[in-house]
Amino acid sequence: MKVAFIGTGSMGSLLIEAFLRSGALHPHYICASNRSPQKAELLAKRHPGLRVTGSNAEAANGSQIIFLCVKPLDYLAVIDELAGIVDERQIVVSITSPVQIRMLEERIPSKIAKIIPSITHSALSGASLCIYGSRILPEDRLLLEQLISSISIPMSIRETETRIASDIASCGPAFIAFILQQWAEAASRLTGIGRAEAISLGAEMLYGTGKLLTEGGFTPEELQRRVAVPGGVTAEGIAVLDSGLSRVFSSLIEATHRKYDEDLVKLDGLFNPPSGGTADREERA
Template identity: 25%
Template sequence: MTAPTSPLPSVLLVGCGQMGGAMLEGWMAHGLKPSVVLDRHDRTLPAPHHLAATLEDVPADFQPDVIILAVKPQKADPTLEALARRFPNATLLSVMAGRTVQSLTDRYQHGNPQAQPVIIRAMPNTPCAIGAGMSGLYAPPHATDTQKAQCDALLHAVGETVWVEREELIDSVTAISGSGPAYIFLLAELLEKAGVEQGLPVETARTLARKTIYGAGALLNQSPAEAEELRRRVTSPGGTTAEALKIFMAPDAWPAIVPRAVAAAARRAKELST
C-alpha cells in the first residue's frame, strides 16, 4: 500500500509495553489524531493525547477509529469483556500472538452479547520504534476496505506491511518477523563474544558485530539479488568466509537448527490460541 497520510487514525492503545510502546513512538512521529493510551504505568503523553489507568478513566466522549490490543494474550479476556461493554461495534487491531479472530470475538461477545466487533490481526516487531518494522496482517472476510486501510496505515507508518490470506499464516509471520529481531540480536551477541575470544577489545568487537549486521541487512534490503546470491558473492572458494560457512552450513548446524527454531516459535503461537 502507499505511504500513510497524516494524521493517522485515532486509537485506543490497550497496553503500552515493548510492542505497544514501539508502535506509539512511531505514530507520534507521523502525527496521530487525539488518542488514548490505556496503561497502568505512569508515562508522559503530549497533548492532545490522554493516558488512562483504567477504562473508566477514558474520556466519556472518546470514540477511537481503531482499538489496538497490545496486552499479553493470557491476560486479555477481562479487558476484552470490558471493552465490549464500552465499544460494542469497534474495529480492533490485535497484535497479540496466538489469539484467533474467533476466540477474541467470542470473548468480546461474552462481555456483551450484542457486540459486533471487527477484529483484524497483525504481528509487528520492535523495529517499529525506529520506523523499520515489519508487520504481517490478516483481516476476516467481513472487514471493510476502510477498516483494513486504517489498520494498514497505522502499521505502515512504522515500517512495511504484508497481508496474508489465511489466518493460520499469522503464526508463521510471528515465527519469522515477529520473533526474528531476537534471532538477529542473538547473532550480534555471539559474534561480539567470539570477537573478544579472538583477542579484540570488547567495544571493537561490539562495533564490528553490530555494524556488520546493520550493513548486511541494508544491502539485503536494497539489492534485487537473492540472499543466496549475495552470500555467494562474499564467499571466495577456499577463503576465510568459506571456512566459516563450512561450520554454519553443516547438516546439523544452521540448515537444521533454523527451521526447528522457527517451527518452535510457530508452534508456541498456536498454543497461545488455546
C-alpha cells in the same frame, strides 16, 4: 481520528512512541489506558496532549481504532469489558499472535484485525504482519495500512502463518542479536578484539546487509555467491555454518510452535470453558 491503546507496556508504549515520532498520530488524538496507570501517565508527561483514562471502556468509547496491547491471557477480561461499549463501526486491532480473530469476532461486534508488530518499528522499519477478519472492508484495510506504513512495511499473511511469520519478523531481532552477541564474544575471546568493537562492526554489517537484500536487489543466494569466492576464507566459514546450523533453525521453529500451540490450548480453554466450568457455575449462581 481518535486512536485508543489499551495496554501501555513494552509493545503498547513502543507503538505509541513510533506513531508519534513518525508524525502519523498527534498526541491529542491518542487515548491510553493501562492496568498500572503510572506507565500511561509517563507517556502523557512525555507527550503533552495524550489523554490517559481510568478505564479501558472509557479509552475505547468513541475511538475509531482500538489497539489491544495486553498479554494473551488478559484478553478475555478486556474483551468482556468492551463488549457493551464498542460497535460495528469501530476497528479493534489485536497485536498478540495466539489470540485468534474468531475468538474476538464471537464476543464483540466490531471489525477485527490482527497486526503483529516488531521492536524494529522503534527505528521506523521492519515488517508488520497484517491479518484481517471477515468484517474488515477494503477502506478499513486501507486506513490501517496507511497508519502502519508510517512505522513499518505492512505485509498481509494468513492467520495460519502467524507463528512462523512472527518468528522471523517479531522474534527475529532477538534471535539475530543473540547470534551477534555469541559471535562477538567468541571473536573477543579467541582474537583479542574488543567485544564492543566486534558488536559495532556486526551491527553495521547487519544494517548494510539488510539494505542489500531490501533495496539492492540481492537474494540471499546471490549475496553469498558475490562474497564467498570458491576456495576462499568466506567459503570456509560458510562450510562450518552449513554443517553446524542445518538443524538449529528446525529446532528453533519446533520450539516456538510448541509454545504457540500450548498458548492456543490455554486461550481456547479461557474463551470456551468446558461444561461445568467457571462460567457455568457463575451463570447458575
